Amino acid sequence: MTMPQTQPHPAAPDFAAIEDAARLIAGHATLTPLLESPLLNARLGGRLLVKAEPLQRTGSFKFRGAFNRIGRLSAAERRTGVVAFSSGNHAQGVAAAAQLVGAPAVIVMPADAPGIKVANTRAYGAEVVSYDRFGEDREAIGRRIRDERGAVLVPPYDDPHIIAGQGTVGLEIAAQARAAGIAIDAVAACASGGGLVAGIALALEATSPGTAVHVCEPAGFDDHARSLEADARLANAPGAQSICDALLAATPGEITFSINRRLLHSGIAVTDDEVLRAMGVAFRDLKLVVEPGGAVALAAALSGKLPVAGRTVVVVCSGGNVDPLTFGRALATL
Amino acid sequence: MTMPQTQPHPAAPDFAAIEDAARLIAGHATLTPLLESPLLNARLGGRLLVKAEPLQRTGSFKFRGAFNRIGRLSAAERRTGVVAFSSGNHAQGVAAAAQLVGAPAVIVMPADAPGIKVANTRAYGAEVVSYDRFGEDREAIGRRIRDERGAVLVPPYDDPHIIAGQGTVGLEIAAQARAAGIAIDAVAACASGGGLVAGIALALEATSPGTAVHVCEPAGFDDHARSLEADARLANAPGAQSICDALLAATPGEITFSINRRLLHSGIAVTDDEVLRAMGVAFRDLKLVVEPGGAVALAAALSGKLPVAGRTVVVVCSGGNVDPLTFGRALATL
Incomplete structure (x- = not known):
């Protein structure tokens, strides 16, 4: 390819x-x-x-990029919140940045992510949605949640x-x-x-x-x-x-x-x-x-x-x- | 007492x-x-x-005090060097500070000190003398080496x-x-x-x-x-x-x-x-x-x-x- x-x-x-x-x-x-x-x-x-x-x-380092995106949300976007897919570090960065600006966050994480990453993402107040890394498409799940909730998708790198x-x-x-x-x-x-x-x-x-x-x-x-x-x-x-x-x-x-x-x-x-x-x-x-x-x-x-x-x-x-x-x-x- | x-x-x-x-x-x-x-x-x-x-x-933190003492040695004292007794962190601090000013260092360490502390003290170029923490007096050994070699004793705290x-x-x-x-x-x-x-x-x-x-x-x-x-x-x-x-x-x-x-x-x-x-x-x-x-x-x-x-x-x-x-x-x- x-x-x-x-x-x-x-x-x-x-x-x-x-x-x-x-x-x-x-x-x-x-x-x-x-x-x-x-x-x-x-x-x-x-x-x-x-x-x-x-x-x-x-x-x-993931907090840097996440806050640079989430810190620019409009007041309306902060109310509807953000969604992200991540193996765990972007997840924590997005969850912590969203918490700092008062925005709800949903994070799509692989079911086999390290426990510390899942626990901390939840501790920063985010909702965690698990998926099967080998059988499901995390980007599709993220886009579906974005469309259902009107949330802003915070991509892990291509932004x-x-x-x-x-x-x-x-x-x-x-x-x-x-x-x-x-x-x-x-x-x-x-x-x-x-x-x-x-x-x-x-x-x-x-x-x-x-x-x-x-x-x-x-x-x-x-x-x-x-x-x-x-x-x-x-x-x-x-x-x-x-x-x-x-x-x-x-x-x-x-x-x-x-x-x-x-x-x-x-x-x-x-x-x-x-x-x-x-x-x-x-x-x-x-x-x-x-x-x-x-x-x-x-x-x-x-x-x-x-x-x-x-x-x-x-x-x-x-x-x-x-x-x-x-x-x-x-x-x-x- | x-x-x-x-x-x-x-x-x-x-x-x-x-x-x-x-x-x-x-x-x-x-x-x-x-x-x-x-x-x-x-x-x-x-x-x-x-x-x-x-x-x-x-x-x-021990490097701070050690360098503040050893950085003040005279040219003659740098040539004869320093001696210290330590369970390991003062040892490394003294060894590293002595190495920086080009002074030889002898360190009296307990035989049961953590391996990393003994290995690093040697890696900073110091000579290590072991003693039995339960049967020998480290201060006496340190003083004896000081007297034999004319070295400056760098005490661990009372200085x-x-x-x-x-x-x-x-x-x-x-x-x-x-x-x-x-x-x-x-x-x-x-x-x-x-x-x-x-x-x-x-x-x-x-x-x-x-x-x-x-x-x-x-x-x-x-x-x-x-x-x-x-x-x-x-x-x-x-x-x-x-x-x-x-x-x-x-x-x-x-x-x-x-x-x-x-x-x-x-x-x-x-x-x-x-x-x-x-x-x-x-x-x-x-x-x-x-x-x-x-x-x-x-x-x-x-x-x-x-x-x-x-x-x-x-x-x-x-x-x-x-x-x-x-x-x-x-x-x-x-």
């Missing part, structure tokens, strides 16, 4: 939209730290900085406000590096639909143009890497499995890929074992709880697939919503 | 010493974030802020530069709260020898005088709490056990207690079970890895012993150097 694209998507946000998002989310989102471990740097022979989005409100909101991660990385006098050779971030890495690439194009941006994915779900090579949106083969529950989208988004094909350097795929080891290193050397999907960029750096030696590399750890049982598997790698 | 004290100790640092420490450690120590979880706040019915010292260089360095935690808490427009009702921090809480109390006396400062300790090691009530330094009964390996000093320090008896509101003791549950909550709601001794103040807040409802309370999570096996016990509480 190929879907050739030669034009930039008309709905793609620009850099000004990211600056605007930064203004809107300020005081609601957390300015997350860039963490660093001198011991880890010594082992890698370079400088590795970790953008710590597990410390973001709701435990992942200019969502992409611009996630782009504030890149804006912060550039500002934090500049303040510390650090020049960044490369930035790596994960992708499911590609909103985070697209937003980061847009932000760095304007603020740190010499920085190479890489997209990282679980093995078997490397649709972005293959799409970049083919310069066309390719789907993952069905039937693949990964512990990275947050990164299982089947293809790159349309808007996101129109940005990523122009701005990304390359894609890197990592195995579940590499992800679990990266979670263990984040526990031991950074004192940071990272979920599997949040650890793929760190895994790329630690595995050597993204070289750090002699360079300064920033990896985004995108979320930390992980159940104790899965975290125990990461501890067992130490 | 009582040791009445009515005079302030002549070596006690003042507020200017803490401001001076902040200048010296800037650019070497990390300005750690004040973390917050809206879900946790909702459950507690108040506002709980967590000063995240596991994200400090070396994984605990004006160490106390002033730890006091930068309080300085940062006050500045971060002020920047966010937050008035703090209470601050709680752990104590072994009492340097951290003494430094914080000195900093807050000058910057946030309406804030009550509490000291938190493991049950069976509540020497500060009992000493505050008696207004005299009391020792712990021998034979007590706790998973809080960082908090097992037998009595409050002399200098530290001369500060704490004047400035602390009260002491709170927590059980090992309360500590493990607090570590689990930090994992789940804050995405922060906290070691047992680092979690006692959080445990005081979560257990209700330090009331949060209707108030704004800051707890210091002082460190995150914990072995996977112990962390697994915390995960099992969820």
Whole structure:
């Protein structure tokens, strides 16, 4: 399946939209730290900085994009509320953002989503509708609820406000590096639909143009890497499995890929074992709880697939919503 | 055993010493974030802020005091180096600070210290000397090495530069709260020898005088709490056990207690079970890895012993150097 694209998507946000998002989310989102471990740097022979989005409100970067969309709802839209489909981090971001503006939220979540993600989404006051990830179409369920209730659909990535909101991660990385006098050779971030890495690439194009941006994915779900090579949106083969529950989208988004094909350097795929080891290193050397999907960029750096030696590399750890049982598997790698 | 004290100790640092420490450690120590979880706040019915010292260089606040002492060594002292005795966090702080200024370091550590603490102390280039915590006197061993090598002894708490360095935690808490427009009702921090809480109390006396400062300790090691009530330094009964390996000093320090008896509101003791549950909550709601001794103040807040409802309370999570096996016990509480 190929879907050739030669034009930039008309709905793609620009850099000004990211600056605007930064203004809107300020005081609601957390300015997350860039963490660093001198011991880890010594082992890698370079400088590795970790953008710590597990410390973001709701435990992942997803709050940024969700609030940048939901914070713009009209008074009438706030009354009818929002609907979203999500494996769990976008769910929590949308639920928390909706709660902050007083809008009801319905979230369509897979029946096998991690318990912590379902529990927290409900704790933020949202109604959760479960579906079977292997037999039902979450987008169709989301659209049906939107039509029945008149709710605003908040998509997980293919939306200019969502992409611009996630782009504030890149804006912060550039500002934090500049303040510390650090020049960044490369930035790596994960992708499911590609909103985070697209937003980061847009932000760095304007603020740190010499920085190479890489997209990282679980093995078997490397649709972005293959799409970049083919310069066309390719789907993952069905039937693949990964512990990275947050990164299982089947293809790159349309808007996101129109940005990523122009701005990304390359894609890197990592195995579940590499992800679990990266979670263990984040526990031991950074004192940071990272979920599997949040650890793929760190895994790329630690595995050597993204070289750090002699360079300064920033990896985004995108979320930390992980159940104790899965975290125990990461501890067992130490 | 009582040791009445009515005079302030002549070596006690003042507020200017803490401001001076902040200048010296800037650019070497990390300005750690004040973390917050809206879900946790909702459950507690108040506002709980967590000063995240596991994200400090070396994984605990101890680097602050160590660098504030070792950064002042003369050129001759840097050549002969330093010696310290420590259960592990002061060890890493001293080793890392010594490495930064190019001084050799010898650290006397208990044979049963957590593996991560011993391994990291060595990784920072220090020589580790083991001793039997139940049969040998670490201070005597430290003094002997000092005399043999001409090294400077860097004590864990009873030293004006160490106390002033730890006091930068309080300085940062006050500045971060002020920047966010937050008035703090209470601050709680752990104590072994009492340097951290003494430094914080000195900093807050000058910057946030309406804030009550509490000291938190493991049950069976509540020497500060009992000493505050008696207004005299009391020792712990021998034979007590706790998973809080960082908090097992037998009595409050002399200098530290001369500060704490004047400035602390009260002491709170927590059980090992309360500590493990607090570590689990930090994992789940804050995405922060906290070691047992680092979690006692959080445990005081979560257990209700330090009331949060209707108030704004800051707890210091002082460190995150914990072995996977112990962390697994915390995960099992969820």
